[in-house]
Amino acid sequence: MKNNIRIVALVICLAVVLCTAAAALADSNKLTVYTAFPESEVIYYFNKFTAETGIQIEYIRLSAGEMLTRVEAEKENPQAALMLGGSTDNYIAAAGRGLFEPYQSPELANTPQAYLDPTGTWNPIYVGCIAFACNSDWFKDNGYEYPKTWEDLLDPKYEGEIIMAHPATSGTAYTVLATLIQLKGEEACWEYMGKLSKNISQFTKAGSAAPNAVALGEAAIALTFSHDALQLTPEGYHIELSFPEDGTGYEVGAVALIKNGPADEQENAKKFIDWICSVDGQGSYAENDSFRVPTNTQAPVADGLVTLDQVPVIDYDAVWASNNKSKYCEEFEEKIVAKPES
């Protein structure tokens, strides 16, 4: 009896493996993607792309850091053809490690020079700037105005009410830190962060945890990207944005071709990059509550969405930021997080 069960189990196991192998071989009309976009959002783009081209997409949603770790670990035998979404930090780091196959879509003609990759490896597909995401209920209850400058955040009334992620684990938080360094200079930035940390309830691991905490009322203000915060509002959470008047940073999201990805998917992958860079592809941002701002200047923008020309953005240097990441993250840990409580 025992042997029988074992045989049955082995047969099932074998069948499953064979089916996978068969499925992988039979289908060349497909595309495999690692994406950092939220699942409910990305499925909209994939369905639209499939409807237009007939190419079937298999995907998996990972955080940007996980995507990079995975692509690097798999570099001898890449499993996916595309890396989609997540800020250029990760793409610059991955390109530096030789994980991408350079490809520039012809559709990038209408994208401003500032967003483009100077090395011509990855393709910019959206932008979003750093905002103060405020829990409107908390502000109403306390009768406060939304903060308007970085200095406003130092007000003692916000003690334990401001939340941001840890720069070492979150691209969002690192963009905040890099923005402040570019805005104020290194020394003044550490001094400012030291003061700000008194009002910060927690440095969360994941970037998305900060706006979530504001949605749930765990904190009043999150330092995060505008689209990450606004994507929570269709769920019914009460979040409103305020932008620092003294200057803010922004992220550029990207897509890139993974080096040595599945050979039969290369053309499909390029088709997808071209599509997501096109007016049609980036116009989809306006259709599904993504709150993303397109990089293609010809693409329509969702009603009421704040674009970068309405906000005092600084001239954010993404390459400099990416190259200095480990240095500043270590300093952040030493000077801000590990500092004994005073």
Place this chain on the structure above:
Amino acid sequence: MEITSKSSGKSAAQMKRLNDTKTILRQPILLIAVIATIILLALFVVYPLVKVFIFSLTDETGKFSVENLHNILTSSRYLKVFGRTMLLGLIVAVLATTVGYIFAYTITRVDIPMKGFMKTIATLPILSPPFVLSLSVIFLFGKQGLITKNLLGIKGNNVYGMPSLIVVQVMSFFPIAYLTLSGILSSIDASVEDAACNMGAGRWKTFWTVTFPLSLPGIISGALLVFIQSLEDFSNPATIGGDYTTLSIEVYNIITGTYDMRKGSVLAILLLVPAVTAYLLNKYWVNKKSFVTVTGKPTQARKLIEEPHIKWPLFIICMLFAAVVLLFYGTVIFGSFVRTWGIDFSMTLDQYRRALQYGFGSLENSIILALISAVIGGMLGMIIAYITAKRDYYGKKFIEVASVLMFAVPGTVLGISYILGFNTKPLLLTGTAAILVIVFTFRNMPVAIESGTTTLLQIDNSIEEASTILGANSGYSFRRITLPLLRNAFFSGIVYSFTKAITAVSAVIFLVSPRWTLVTSKIYGLFDLAKYGQASAFVTMLIGVLLLFIGIFNTIINLLLAPRSRVPKLTKKAEESK
């Protein structure tokens, strides 16, 4: 075994090993089992871990380097994280084992009402992805918490940190201690305790002089299993630990945040050392204690404790704990029917509709893969328990150590080690379902081995000997005697494997592929977006799936392995210990 022996005994131990080795060589089936087990363990346990070791001790060019190790060992920050991790593990191990023991003792020894309910409560927490409990803590005790804000009117309660972590981990892991201990407690022969009572010892004295010492191996092994679980737990510290960072989180942060896999591997190895050390110490300690209590001699049914002053306090303690567990799970289930928690409490089925729309395929994948791995792992576990518990031969130590090693490896590192180990030909497995099945099988098997071994150690050799003397060959004895007695161990092994496989998060985060997504990675993604309603809907469905399958396993195992009526005493025994 050599540890206890003197010079004359040492040669006896060697003689036994030699003899046992010869016996095995004469039995082809046993020999094949031993060799196959060794090969499997070498390939899927030792090899990927060796890969990680090599990876952590080399630099970018592949040359030997201890720079990473040195940096970490001299950093006060990492030492502090290490200390915190150990402290948390110890506290949780003590508390969870205490709770598990109270439940196991009350259910097996005391005449209380609602036993079925208690048993369900004591296994329920094992049935869900752990971060669900964290979510309930936030929902109930956070700044918008039902209890803190709406009931007590406390504003701005900070739930993130060590106290919440202890509560959630104790609730998550006490079932492991309970499962181990209830097995042990119900197989202690009733006549041993009765004898103590008959000779005039009170309940208290009987407990401390008979029951407690006999269950000590179970206590140690339960506490150890909990300790290791706490060390490697990822989801709870990640969601509710706040600034109380543990090693497994630090590993994950370093790997995904700074892309430094080498440094992460070094930290992971630091995590491995205490866990493996603790396990090996325990292994020898337990083996030194002889606790043969299943004698096969006539015994009567256990008389349950009826004294009100013992019965009711225990009942109330268990009920209170049960109420807390139910409250936490109720919160999650309630959350799955609510439109937006904390904002709009109107009832809706939308969460289920959306969850199934995006996640039906991944739910299906999870069930199929967990099922395959649980059955394989359960059987392999019983085989390993059988070939290691009572025999001693060359290569046994290797099987013993390798088969439990995975239990102590943090999930994130396991994922990385499998990617490092199985991403090149001829061992190309990444992207397939097989790699997930293999990870689940070897990672979750130790519980099956533990409970199998514990059961086998309690079976007196004379039972199998008697069977052999009466003319049965060893295969027949195994099928008719050992296997029915192993039924409970097999059941708990398979249930544990299945639930752990279907609820695994950190081990699979790097291994799920676009073709083979799993439901937990979907839920994890939903947490990122604060879609807690949908996450709760998935979790509620998962609990349903698990309960269904545990019922199915139970039925099948009872049908297939029920002892025949020709051994009436054992039948009774087995039924009792169920």
